Amino acid sequence: MNLLKWTLAFFVAAILAAFLGFGGVAGAMAGVAKLTFYVFIAFAVVSLVVSLTRSSTAS
Numbered sequence: 001m002n003l004l005k006w007t008l009a010f011f012v013a014a015i016l017a018a019f020l021g022f023g024g025v026a027g028a029m030a031g032v033a034k035l036t037f038y039v040f041i042a043f044a045v046v047s048l049v050v051s052l053t054r055s056s057t058a059s
Helices: 002-020 023-058
Strands: none
Touching: 002 023
16 A cells, blocks of 8 residues: 555655646656556556465365
8 A cells, every 4th residue: 555655645746846837857756656556556466366366275
């Protein structure tokens, strides 16, 4: 869940930078937010698959 919080923080910082007119900074932060979001999704899927395989073998 910590990775999702970092994604949200970078997204909010990107929106704030965009409002203040720092286009390059906003683009970079939006890119980092997107990257951390995709990493979070990948970890969530791997965790789900591992959880499902462990629970099916334990039965």
